[in-house]
Amino acid sequence: MKSLFKPAVAVALLTLVSACTKVDRIEVEPKTLSFTEAGKKEALKASAVTAEGKPVDGVKFEFSSSDPKVATVDANGTVVAVKSGSANVEVKGGEKSAKVPVEVSIPAAIVVKGGPIALTGVGTTATIDAQVQDDAGRPVQGATVEFTSADANIAEVSGNTVTAKGPGTTSVTATSGALRQQVEVTVKLPEVASVAIEDAPKTLKVGESVALKVSAKAADGAAIAGVTPTFTSSNEKLATVDATGKVTAVKVGAVTITAKSGDKTADAKITIKKK
Numbered sequence: 001m002k003s004l005f006k007p008a009v010a011v012a013l014l015t016l017v018s019a020c021t022k023v024d025r026i027e028v029e030p031k032t033l034s035f036t037e038a039g040k041k042e043a044l045k046a047s048a049v050t051a052e053g054k055p056v057d058g059v060k061f062e063f064s065s066s067d068p069k070v071a072t073v074d075a076n077g078t079v080v081a082v083k084s085g086s087a088n089v090e091v092k093g094g095e096k097s098a099k100v101p102v103e104v105s106i107p108a109a110i111v112v113k114g115g116p117i118a119l120t121g122v123g124t125t126a127t128i129d130a131q132v133q134d135d136a137g138r139p140v141q142g143a144t145v146e147f148t149s150a151d152a153n154i155a156e157v158s159g160n161t162v163t164a165k166g167p168g169t170t171s172v173t174a175t176s177g178a179l180r181q182q183v184e185v186t187v188k189l190p191e192v193a194s195v196a197i198e199d200a201p202k203t204l205k206v207g208e209s210v211a212l213k214v215s216a217k218a219a220d221g222a223a224i225a226g227v228t229p230t231f232t233s234s235n236e237k238l239a240t241v242d243a244t245g246k247v248t249a250v251k252v253g254a255v256t257i258t259a260k261s262g263d264k265t266a267d268a269k270i271t272i273k274k275k
Helices: 002-020
Strands: 025-029 033-035 041-043 045-049 061-065 071-073 078-081 085-093 096-104 107-113 117-120 125-127 129-134 146-149 155-158 161-164 168-176 179-188 194-198 203-205 209-211 213-217 230-233 239-241 246-249 253-261 264-273
Touching: 025 085, 025 096, 045 085, 061 071, 071 085, 078 096, 107 168, 107 179, 117 125, 117 161, 146 155, 155 168, 194 253, 194 264, 203 246, 213 253, 230 239, 239 253, 246 264
Parallel strands: 033 096, 117 179, 203 264
Antiparallel strands: 025 045, 041 078, 061 085, 071 078, 085 096, 107 129, 125 161, 146 168, 155 161, 168 179, 194 213, 209 246, 230 253, 239 246, 253 264
């Protein structure tokens, strides 16, 4: 009985050991890979485990990429990013295998939609829609874009909102890392339908000065901000006026100061008196 019993026990033990060391699955770390720069690399660590999660030694692993144009992998499991796209690295160990998703997204350009921007009227706004795209033309997830104005006196930018500050043309630059993209911004004023000189004095004494205030309105009666009229004096020997509308009394007499914007004018008649 002993000679018959011992071989049976040995076979049972061998079967049990074999079952315990059977490869159930291949585990790979990290489980996913993402790259944002060509040439960047990362090594995969593969292990074979039993159904109970115990490691199985001596398993040889083979690595392959589903798209070497996106990412390559060598015999040691080192993955290298090539260009933007999606791929899978397959890891084989015996009859078992596992796949590691690889995402490569290399920022290549900032795409600004809706440019150039034209604003009519000081205080009007526009929103810049800018997107960072990779070299496959896909949006780069999580990429941030900052905006700066070349001339804040014409157009001011806060976040991605552009606000008109004065007539003229400038540019807003979108920046993301080393990427740059410009969009032209033009600010125009509404067509002036009328101008008026407000609260002009009737008289001035020789040597006195006053700053004239001019308002401009559109055809619908709305005030137009940012209008810069030109000023002229009917007689500079009596009173002078500078580009800002500052009138200075020089000599006794009657003078007319004219403010002009486009083809619209307004007059202020002032009498110059002695001190």
